[in-house]
Amino acid sequence: MKSELGLEMLERVQSICAALPEVEQIVDGFGHDVMKVRGKTFIMMGEGHNSVLPSLSIKATKEQQFLLLEQGGYVKTAYIGHHGWVSVDMEAGPNWDELTVIIQEAYLLAAPKRLVKQVLESVQN
Template structure:
């Protein structure tokens, strides 16, 4: 766990494990630390989930569609991610208790929006076989 020094609190580490469990179910996802020190989950070297910690607060950001972003911002519990919010990113702070079923759906949306078409197709086919 040494490579994740930027997330050190028990709450941050628990959040990382929960996000890791969700994100790594998708084909060809990689976990990397970006140049800003955020832990990112990527497909094709493009991030769709980012996690960071400042002081005692961990927060994460999700890539969404602009329409989903607008709905989430009106709903509450989400904020527009600084610097990249104009591209549909929303943030969830550590002070918010997220609806994990909703978060999983948003992560799936972000993955499918970010993944190359062949991986999005592969994932959809895998999901179809599980039903």
């Protein structure tokens, strides 16, 4: 991430992920900033390919994807959308309160059962 908007987005995502155990941030072979838990990707961010706006793609179930696409503000992620991934429509502007919940849900989809249990127990307490 190099643009001001991209760096701001990255910082917000890092802040959300900081509350989640064992999240690792890497840069993949395509130059995307990727958030993983135990080797499983749940967020991909990039910029500069087909748009001047940064991209934020999030792991989702196909049911979640359908609901997010219906409500608007999201699009099916290129190449991996058939697996349920959604991308934020950056022209519409991200809703960070909503994205916090969606990112947490994406983490729970990717995390092993032990970490899911740990996160859910901390929310209940």
